[in-house]
Amino acid sequence: MTNAAPDLRIALDPAASVVVEACAGSGKTWLLVSRIVRLLLDGVAPGRILAITFTRKAAREIEARLALWLRELATVDDAAALAFLEQRGLDALAARAVLPRARGLLQVVFDAQPAITITTFHGWFARIVDAAPLTSGLSGNTLVESGRQMTDEAWQQFARRCAREPAWAPAPSLRWLLRELGTANTRTLLDRLLARRAEWHALCEGRDAAAVIEELRAFHDPRDPRELTAGFVLRHGVELQVFSGLLIANQIANDVEAGRALQAVQGADADVLFAAARAALLRQDDVPRARKHSAAMEKRLGADGAARYLDLHARLAQAVLDVLAQFAEAAAFELNRHGLIAGVALLDVLERYKRERRLMDFADLEWHADRLLRDESEAAFIQARLDARYRHILLDEFQDTNPLQWRILRAWLDAYDATQEKPCVFMVGDPKQSIYRFRRAEPRIFTAAAGYFAQRFGAVCLPNDATYRNSQAVVDVVNALFAQAPLFEFRPQKALRSKLPGRVEAIGPIGGEQDGDERADGKADADDGLRDPLHTPLAELEDLRHAREAALMAARIAEIVGRWEVVEHGKSRAARHEDVLILCRRRTRLAEYERALRDRGIPYVTSSRGGLLHTLEAEDMRALLRFLASPADDLALAHALRTPLFALPDDALLRIARSRALGVSWWHRLDALVRAGEGGEDMARAHRLLLRWRELAAHLPVHDLLDRICFEGDLAARTRAVVPPAMWPGVAANLDAFIAASLKLDAARYPSLPRFIDELARLADDADEAPDEGTIEAGSSETACGRVRIMTIHGAKGLEAPVVWLIDANSTHAPADTYRVLLDWPPEADRPCHLSFAGRKEMLGTRRDALLAEESRAAEREDLNLLYVALTRASQYLFVSGVAEARPGQRTSALVRVAQALAQLNPGAAVYGGESLCKSAPPAAGAPAAPASLPPTPVGMRRAPLSEAQRYGTRLHALLETRAASGPGAPAPTAEAADASIERQVQAILAAPHLQDFFDPARYRRAWNEIDVVLADGSSGRIDRLVERDDGWWVLDYKSGTPDAARLEGHRDQLARYREAVSAMFPAQPVRCILVFGNAQRLDI
Structure with a gap:
């Protein structure tokens, strides 16, 4: 075997x-x-x-x-x-x-x-x-999946008691932590102990916290800092006097200044003298200053003086470092003493809180x-x-x-x-x-x-x-990469499907130097002169590195889909969007990659962690629940009536708002209109359902109420009817996730609708506990097909895809984790050998160096594990890309490791394996088309040649599109658009103060030019410019002439159809239309 x-x-x-x-x-x-x-x-x-x-x-x-x-x-x-x-x-x-x-x-x-x-x-x-x-x-205990609310409540109780009872034993320790670490770091440190409370209990079996603290005292052997500095001065005071004279005699400016500072504090307090010695001997980062023998030094000090100078510098610097190390041990013990006293007291408060409420979490x-x-x-x-x-x-x-x-x-x-x-x-x-x-x-x-x-x-x-999963190309790269990582303890792997087409590429690092006007870190270079901050804003260049990587990725995916060969169940076919899996280490930059996919028209699916309650469909359901809990909430009712569940048009809402029943709530106005027979069928349906659900809300649990709403309101079908097909699976998953969240949150803790709504409001602002968006099952042909998947490496564990793209893979910096718990629990041991707090560098000491080194090795090993998991998700094609870092760290990035493996397998290239095109794939763009074998069939209507005025308008539109899209610094107009009169009109429009809301990027959210839309009658139209602002959507239509009353009615009809098309796409926001004439005049329609 x-x-x-x-x-x-x-x-x-x-x-x-x-x-x-x-x-x-x-x-x-x-x-x-x-x-x-x-x-x-x-x-x-x-x-x-x-x-x-x-x-x-x-x-x-x-x-x-x-x-x-x-x-x-x-x-x-x-x-x-x-x-x-x-x-x-x-x-x-x-x-x-x-x-x-x-x-x-x-x-x-x-x-x-x-x-x-x-x-x-x-x-x-x-x-x-x-x-x-x-x-x-x-x-009788209830299991809760997240204990954040319990720890928050315990923290509040603990902090209040410490403030109320200053003499309570843990109170001084909490004050010390707050003073030395700050509020946020203190909370982080104590939360880490709560997260490790099971290990803490295991460590303390048969003894109490005081015994553990005494063990740490013996381990760190803390000394009084004043005794340490006094001992240093007693041992090295004479040598410091000699050294200060040699510093001055060396005649180098920095040495002379340090020597005089030492002489000035001779006979002063030991702490002051030690501080002066530290400054003279060490740099600010506590590394010994570089002082080396030279002929010039020997000439100034003499041979014996130079030797004495260098010997004293080395010995005194080491003596200072020894004292600093003892300072650090004392600081480490103080951190642990106060941290454990406060942490154990907080843990007792948490345990009492859970006992009183019969709660427990996974720990x-x-x-x-x-x-x-x-x-x-x-x-x-x-x-x-x-x-x-x-x-x-x-x-x-x-x-x-x-x-x-x-x-x-x-x-x-x-x-x-x-x-x-x-x-x-x-x-x-x-x-x-x-x-x-x-x-x-x-x-x-x-x-x-x-x-x-x-x-x-x-x-x-x-x-x-x-x-069985990976192609030979992927396996070869994995073998070459991890064979060079001794920490990984890797055995070479074998591909059982060695004939499977495969390819691995390393792309990047992608920098910001292409345009020549930005640095890799996105910071602007300083101007030669001084900047007046009252009149000249600080120029900050946009960091486009990730945007460039994302654009490259999207373009390559568009090239792969439909052309590259994918083998599924032994049969070859062309790659599809659902074959592509994009992986990332963290979600921080995902928005830029999603934007690039949207710009390319590539459908994708991703789930935002903790983002469920901020989705449109969840907001709709929350608005409905708020109204059912409080019928006087007019805004919630207006929101609910515009949701797909009722889909009342704007004129219906205006009718309610203008109802004669002024001074009463919208619900009473709606009720009056329906009872008077003036509301119409849709309004009557909404009134009937809301009336019934208000009655049910008084006695049904929230989950049962939502179940009735979904069934009686035909929520799924009505929502699907107004949602684009590509978005429906995600919307449906979010609706399911919202109902599931109601069951989870309502379980025996939030029996009333108002309390449930309050809990949702709290969760919406809590990034750690907020419910995640619904997930789309990858195996469902209805939901997963046709979409690129975007996932974190952790989320993709256990999955696979023919094409995997690992993005943002050139990071060399580990996330900061200053305040944490150090735990040593060998696998063969029955309990932990060591548990302590780690803080800033000056609070670490040297006695835990072996433990810190082991933790560092474990972190490096897990980085390699993450890379292994990411690479082995790819069954055929693997791409790894990243951006250039302004200040590279000490770690070797995933991109560099893959590039080194590729260089070993294919010297001089960042590619390994072959590009396998599917035989049935369509020809690449630009390939000559085969001549048609059938006579042409007339289609559509023949258009008359454009008049001079129409050609003029076309050139005006083209130049406006270019300038509006490019903004300041746009390229010069083409010869076709460079007509002087057109140039003047474009400049007037873009510079008009009353139009800046639509052309200044700082005043709107986003904008598009030349948008094709399908109108209500099935015909197509083209919107010159569509702008989203905080107050809704704006449709701009350019006219090269001046306002003409004879044509105004036609313009109104055209824009009304555009408004209807945009409202269908964005039903929750108002849509307004304006005409922009060549003389920069604006006319609201």
Whole structure:
């Protein structure tokens, strides 16, 4: 057996414990579900199987695939069923023998009581907690997915008590933190401890916080700073006097100044003398000043003097650094002492808050499950229930396990003694794909667990480095790249589909030097003269680096789609938009890439994290709920009536506003109009539904109310009718997500509609807790097809695409993470060895250097893991691009690593592999067309030649379009448009003060020129300029002449049709129209 492909007879043997370390694309889910099928074929009862993975999505995928396979086994012919079984490690005779049982597995699984358990780690922990005896005190708790609101409330209670009771023990520590760190950094530091509270509890088992603080005191050995400086002066005072004389004698300006400063403070306070010595010996960044021997120095000081000067400089500088290191140790201890005193008190407040409300989050769930399995009084009961239930344990994606989760699992398995029948364990994972350190994942646990299972359960360890996903070109680049990264512990991979077309390109770094008028960092160069800030604004050049990268990406995608070859299920076809997956590390710059795709007309789908409540469809639903909760809210009612649910036109709203029933709310006016029979059918429908929903809102839970609204109001169909087809899947997903959020938020905590609305308002302003936009399932032909997908690398884990583009991949700077928790919990250890706070550089000290270095290595390893995950999403074509950095950092960027691998495989080129064009793809742009074989058929109407006035108007439009799009500094007009009279008209229009709202980019949101629209009668029209401002949309129509009453009616009709077309595209905003004449006159229509 080789690393390339594991022996399925061993991996899927129901009687064997197996650990599989499998690379990306090797079929880990296939292997795990196949193992379940083999267990069922071997007669194992479904209820005896426990499969644990890390996300609900992965658990549902395992369930769906198992159901699909069992259904296939029940329905396909014998030949197909036998082939299925032989693919899963059975020989022909064994496959035929178990075929009858295989046919009935679907019924066995569906009827099983208890059923097979396929869950997440937290789902399994919840089962353990639910099974706890009443004496545990854990019954009746509610699990909340996000604990931010709980920590916010605990912080407020803690801060109020510290302010109210200054003598309370934690209050001085909180004041110290606020003074030294500031409010935001103090909150960050204490929040990090709350996030690690399970590890803190594990560290403190059998002792209290005071004991931990004393351990840290012994570890840092803090000294009084004044004693340190006094000792320094006592030891080195005479040498400092000698050194100051040598500094002055050296006759260099900086040395003379430093020497005189030292002499001036001789006999002064030790702290003052130490500060002067520090300034003379060290730079501002506390690095020793560069002082080297030279002939000139020896001439000034003499040979002995120069040697004495350099020796004193080296020894005194090191002495100062030693004192500074002791300062840092003392500062580190003070940070930890005050941080732990305040943090533990805050943790106590949080625990009391949760107990009073019977709440727990995922960290609590882990801690309580661990406590139950380790508590002598309760562990036996829990373990007996687990032992009686499960005989086969399957662990998926085990590289994402955190130390506490591993300790919980180990507490259960350690309880088996030599006389008991142990369960069979099947573990699969890939440490190279561990990318969740921010969720406390520890990839080293996988190796430790593999050794544990081999020793305790006789597990066989099988590597699998053969990928079914990636093309040979992608695999070659991955092998070349990670072979040069010793930290990665990489084994070369093998492509099982070596004939698959593939290509890898590195593009960039893309800089800002092309135009010559901007720097890479987007900052303007200083002017030669002084700037008057009252009259001359500071010139800041726009940073166009990412815009250039985005434009290049969009252009290349447009070239790929429809032309490049994609192999799907063994058949070749042309690439489609849904074949393209754009990956990013962070979402910061995504808007620029989305804009480039829109400009190219490329459909895409992305989900904005925490952006659900700011989508138009969610705002519509919130407005409706606000009205139902408060019928006097006129603005909410007006908003609701304009939504697709009712779609009342502007004239209907004006009729309500102008109703004679002045002085009463819009709801009373609407009611009066409908009862008088003056409202029309649409208004009567709205009145009827709103009246009914107002009654239901008084007693129905919010989710049930929304369910009634969606059904009775025909929300989906009415919304789909007014939404462009390309946008509908995203809108539908957001509507579903809003209803799901109502169920989640309303669960036993927000029983009334007003409280639910208040909670939505709070979440809308909370970036951490706000609900995410709805997700579009990639596998749905209706929703995913025809769209480029944009995702983060974390979000794309487990996915693949024929074409992957990794954007913004040249970053060399790690995000700042100054105030954090340092944790050392070796995988084989039962509890953490060390937990402390890290702060600014002067608060770190040197005694934790090894721990900090290990943390740095872990961060670098995870960066490599992220790159591995990103590259291996590509099944055929991979592009990596990035922009030039103004000040590159010390890290090697992903783009540079890929470029180095490409240079190794294909020297002198940034490309590896071939561009494979699909045979059925259309010819490239510019290719000569084949002559038509059929006689031409007349289509449309023949137009009369343009008159001179029409040609004049055409040239005026063309020049206005160019100047309006380019703004100041536009290129000179072409010969066709350079007519002097046209030039004068264009200048007059663009300079007119009453038109600046439509031509000055600072006064509008966005604008387009020459927009083609489809009018209500099916004909087409072209809007000269469409401008979006804060007050709505504006349609501009240029006329080369002057206002003419005879033609004005025709102009009104034309603009009315344009207004109708724009209103259909943007129904929630008003649309206004103006005529702009050649003499710069403006006429509102």
